[in-house]
Amino acid sequence: MLPPQLQQSALRNGWLLLTRPNELFHRGYAEHGEIFRIEFPGQKMVVLAGTDAMTAFRTMEKHGAVIPLAWTAFHNEFGTDRLIIDSAAATHTELRRSLAPGYSRQAASISGLIDHVDLLLAQWARHRSVRLMPEMQRLFVQQASATLVNSAITPDVHDAMCHTFRYILRVSNGQWPKAMLLMPSYRRSRQAVVQYMTGVATELLANPEGPDRTALSTALATLRTQRSDIMTHNELVANLFIPLIAGIDTVAATMTIALTDILSRPDLHQELAMEAREYFSDAGYVDHNPMTGMPRLWSAIQESMRLSPIAFGIQRTATREFEYNGFTIRKGERIVVATAATHYSDQHFPNPTEFLPDRFLHKKAEASSGYAPFGRGAHECLGKNFAKTQILLTVGRMISASDLRLTGTFRHIEMPTIPPRNPSSRIRITVRTDGRVSPV
Numbered sequence: 001m002l003p004p005q006l007q008q009s010a011l012r013n014g015w016l017l018l019t020r021p022n023e024l025f026h027r028g029y030a031e032h033g034e035i036f037r038i039e040f041p042g043q044k045m046v047v048l049a050g051t052d053a054m055t056a057f058r059t060m061e062k063h064g065a066v067i068p069l070a071w072t073a074f075h076n077e078f079g080t081d082r083l084i085i086d087s088a089a090a091t092h093t094e095l096r097r098s099l100a101p102g103y104s105r106q107a108a109s110i111s112g113l114i115d116h117v118d119l120l121l122a123q124w125a126r127h128r129s130v131r132l133m134p135e136m137q138r139l140f141v142q143q144a145s146a147t148l149v150n151s152a153i154t155p156d157v158h159d160a161m162c163h164t165f166r167y168i169l170r171v172s173n174g175q176w177p178k179a180m181l182l183m184p185s186y187r188r189s190r191q192a193v194v195q196y197m198t199g200v201a202t203e204l205l206a207n208p209e210g211p212d213r214t215a216l217s218t219a220l221a222t223l224r225t226q227r228s229d230i231m232t233h234n235e236l237v238a239n240l241f242i243p244l245i246a247g248i249d250t251v252a253a254t255m256t257i258a259l260t261d262i263l264s265r266p267d268l269h270q271e272l273a274m275e276a277r278e279y280f281s282d283a284g285y286v287d288h289n290p291m292t293g294m295p296r297l298w299s300a301i302q303e304s305m306r307l308s309p310i311a312f313g314i315q316r317t318a319t320r321e322f323e324y325n326g327f328t329i330r331k332g333e334r335i336v337v338a339t340a341a342t343h344y345s346d347q348h349f350p351n352p353t354e355f356l357p358d359r360f361l362h363k364k365a366e367a368s369s370g371y372a373p374f375g376r377g378a379h380e381c382l383g384k385n386f387a388k389t390q391i392l393l394t395v396g397r398m399i400s401a402s403d404l405r406l407t408g409t410f411r412h413i414e415m416p417t418i419p420p421r422n423p424s425s426r427i428r429i430t431v432r433t434d435g436r437v438s439p440v
Contacts (some may be wrong), residue, residue, distance in 0.1 A: 003046055003327040005037040014040045021312040025049060025338035026345070035327050038336075045334045047313075048324070049341035051369040054376050056324060057337050061378045064089060066316040066335055068379060073171040073181065077190060079234040083242065084382065091230055096382060098223055102148065102216025103243070103383040109147045110286040113390055116142045117397040124431035129407050132259065132427045136252040137162065141244055143390060148216050148243045151200050160192040165245040197237045204240075216243065243383065250310045251387050256423045258304040258395050261355060263406045263429065268357055269399065272297045276400035290392045297399075298392050300357035305373040306343045307355060313338040314375050337377070342370030403432040 006013070006028045016024040017040060028036045029049035038045050048057060060066045068086040075081065082088070084095045101107065120139050124130050138158060145153040153161075167186045170176040180186065204213075208221035220239055223231040231239075262269050272294075279285055279293040291298050314337040321331045329335065344352045348370030349359070374381035381387070398404060407428040 001327055003035045003037045003329075004032045005039060006031065010039045010041050013038050022309065022340050022343060025312060025336070025341040026343075029338065029341040029345070033325075035325050043334065045336050046329055047336045047338050049338040051342065053324075053337070054339065054369070054372070058377050060322075061089070064319055065322050067319055069172070069315050069317060071168075071172050073168045073178070074238070077168060077181065078194070078238045078241075080232070080238050082230060082235065083238060085242070085379070089378070092378065094227075094230065095223075099216065099219050099239075100382065102214065102219045103386050104215070105385040105389045107148070107215045108386050108389040110290075110389075110393060112147045113143050113393050114397055116146065117394055118401065121398065121402050121431065125402070127431070129428045129430045132429050133252065133256045133423050136255045137248050139394065140247050140252045140255075140390075143394070144244050144247060148214055148386075149200060149240050150212050150214050150217060153244070157192060157196050160189040161241075161245055162248055163189040164193050165248060193241065194237070197241045200240055201233070201237045205236075246383065247387060251391060253310045253423055254305060254387075255391050255394055256427065257308045258301045258391065259398065259404070259429075260406065260423065260427055261304045262300060262395070262399065263404055268300065272300060273399040276396040279396065280400050290389060290396065294392060294396050295361060296358065297396055299360035301391060301395060302360040302373075303355055303357055306349065306359075306371060309340040309343060309373045311373070311375060312340050314377065314379065339372035339376050342372075345370055405430045
């Protein structure tokens with residue numbers, strides 16, 4: 001027996017997927033439980049949602065019943081066979097274990113992250129207002145390149161990375177035909193990215209144990225030397241590129257949404273800014289855990305991630321026919337594991353549609369099995385602990401070191417497209433530093 005289908009037109013479902021995907025999947029979860037189907041123009045998907053389904057999903061992955069969607073376009077463009085984001089079980093486990101130290105919270109250079117925030121705030125102060133999302137994307141790339149691969153990114157290379165990633169993402173997801181990868185603008189951007197990252201890789205391999213090596217670059221160089229079967233030269237180049245593009249939309253959007261949620265609530269903004277100033281006023285803050293140093297701010301950011309998660313779920317493909325909860329999932333079917341469907345469930349979060357900034361001060365909320373802003377299963381975001389540190393320090397530094405204000409009348413956060421699911425670039429802020437920013 002096939003799973004029940006959400007009774008709504010394919011066009012309506014398609015529109016909601018583009019605009020309010022979390023509401024769409026939560027509705028299916030509320031009406032049909034942990035497994036259901038949704039029809040979109042041109043395709044149908046089986047959706048798994050709920051905490052029991054998340055547990056079952058791990059078992060499905062372990063036994064190879066489901067596999068990640070292949071990033072065929074990326075492989076073709078960069079000459080790779082395997083990436084950590086779509087590799088097979090055994091290879092994925094080894095890559096994940098080897099690269100984990102490079103994506104950990106300890107790998108985050110706190111002073112390096114803050115230096116880039118201070119520099120950006122000084123630049124913002126020279127403008128009447130700035131578009132928040134594009135600026136946060138630029139900041140993310142600068143922070144990630146410096147702290148993950150110890151490389152400085154020029155504005156031209158940054159633009160080329162964004163352009164290349166968006167083309168590959170849309171082709172990989174079927175939004176655009178493969179012919180789009182023949183566009184001259186894309187070919188120029190791709191060439192600039194390959195040239196830049198090849199240079200970084202060449203310099204790394206020439207001096208793999210240099211004193212300025214990051215944990216990630218060291219791990220990649222070691223894999224290239226000791227396990228060339230799973231880390232070819234092209235794959236080394238690609239794995240240096242991946243951390244710089246992985247957060248261009250996800251981390252930057254999370255920081256944009258968190259800032260917008262905070263700045264649109266003046267009293268909360270003032271209270272959190274005071275907490276952040278106290279944390280940064282300690283000369284030894286670089287040695288302290290920012291989660292414990294700014295608990296209210298971290299709680300508010302987590303609440304933003306609950307209400308507006310960037311990733312609504314995980315897409316997989318069934319490798320064979322199998323059953324779940326008495327319903328048949330057929331071989332080759334596209335599966336969406338709606339990890340964020342429970343974010344709006346009152347079973348897990350009382351008053352789920354309200355923004356309650358102190359909700360996550362209670363450990364029960366953070367530990368809830370219904371909270372999954374970084375995904376679930378074997379392919380849960382490897383860099384989540386690095387990202388948490390980066391997001392908290394960036395938002396904290398911004399609200400403590402400058403006077404930020406939203407421009408115009410703010411109503412709600414617009415998330416117009418997916419993928420990538422970004423806040424509207426129309427969100428603008430004014431910046432006044434008042435001389436608060438000082439180098440670390």
